[in-house]
Amino acid sequence: MSTAISTQNLTKIYEGALRGQDVHALNELSLDVEEGEIFGYLGPNGSGKTTTIKMLLGLIFPTQGTIKIFGNSAISSAAVKKNIGYLPEGAYYPDFLRGEEILSYYGKLYGLRGSDLKKRIDATMDMVGMQHARKRLLRGYSKGMRQRIGLAQALISDPKLLILDEPTTGLDPIARKEIRDILLRLREEGKTLLISSHELLEVELMSNRVGILYNGTLQTIGSVDELLVKREMTVSVDGIDDGIASELSSRGITVEDRTGGRATLRIGSTLSIYDAIELCKSKSLELNSVAPRRETLEELFVRVIGAAEADRR
Ligand SMILES: Nc1ncnc2c1ncn2[C@@H]1O[C@H](COP(=O)(O)OP(=O)(O)OP(=O)(O)O)[C@@H](O)[C@H]1O
Numbered sequence: 001m002s003t004a005i006s007t008q009n010l011t012k013i014y015e016g017a018l019r020g021q022d023v024h025a026l027n028e029l030s031l032d033v034e035e036g037e038i039f040g041y042l043g044p045n046g047s048g049k050t051t052t053i054k055m056l057l058g059l060i061f062p063t064q065g066t067i068k069i070f071g072n073s074a075i076s077s078a079a080v081k082k083n084i085g086y087l088p089e090g091a092y093y094p095d096f097l098r099g100e101e102i103l104s105y106y107g108k109l110y111g112l113r114g115s116d117l118k119k120r121i122d123a124t125m126d127m128v129g130m131q132h133a134r135k136r137l138l139r140g141y142s143k144g145m146r147q148r149i150g151l152a153q154a155l156i157s158d159p160k161l162l163i164l165d166e167p168t169t170g171l172d173p174i175a176r177k178e179i180r181d182i183l184l185r186l187r188e189e190g191k192t193l194l195i196s197s198h199e200l201l202e203v204e205l206m207s208n209r210v211g212i213l214y215n216g217t218l219q220t221i222g223s224v225d226e227l228l229v230k231r232e233m234t235v236s237v238d239g240i241d242d243g244i245a246s247e248l249s250s251r252g253i254t255v256e257d258r259t260g261g262r263a264t265l266r267i268g269s270t271l272s273i274y275d276a277i278e279l280c281k282s283k284s285l286e287l288n289s290v291a292p293r294r295e296t297l298e299e300l301f302v303r304v305i306g307a308a309e310a311d312r313r
């Protein structure tokens, strides 16, 4: 397996008009994104995600550091660009065009013509489920439909690498899931995806690895499985009532998802799992399952950013 994106000490300082107004947007980022993976690129507003992406695309230039795309450092060359599809943050396309006209325009930018162009428009419309609406004006598209056309635009040259800046922002849960399913299918086809997003659950559900950026510095990077620690145990029980629930709570157990006599107990750090099970037995609760609870990506994010903020102070 080869490396799709490789950066070494990538740094961007936006120069201010006056002395002391420079913005250090990215500091010495050394990052490898492997071919065939979905990489979730995370960080709070202003942490440097879009800046990184623009440098990967050759839209702005690094102050320092190097970039290789599929081993090639000539990232501004047409040969490299053909292999990258890009969905910009808050992509906007003219309202008076039809979906297929947008794709035709971008396809031509990539040098596609005639029947090749027609075939690619057909294939990408199929991929994003927009065949039925391709002749309609963008003016009449919903947000989800616009996002699908944006994705189709990024796919028009059949690129090996997709760089998507917030692909699911502002979409309803169904539309988000549909976009996620499309992205997972693209990975199955062997594409590499770098996705910047604030939708942490989406990222958790689809990424192989994630990196978290804060204030221009990469704070942590790894596979979702590695990074999300399994710190707590959960016990699913039957036979709980208000009295038992409040007693368990007083012993440091969090009672969750209670419906009737059924609930999930989160065993915190104050009690061992053995003691918790003993306690359940003494209350004649029926045990359905005992399982480790994995931290969510949101919890990891809050933990990592919290620590970075504390360091900065
Ligand atoms: N053209 C520019 N000139 C000056 N400063 C800039 C420019 N573009 C971005 N910045 C600054 O660089 C920093 C990183 O911005 P960037 O857009 O990369 O963040 P981001 O992680 O994409 O944030 P968001 O989640 O809000 O999209 C911010 O402090 C921003 O104000």
Ligand SMILES: [Mg+2]
Pocket (backbone or CB within 6 Å): 049, 050, 051, 089, 165
């Ligand atoms: Mg951004």
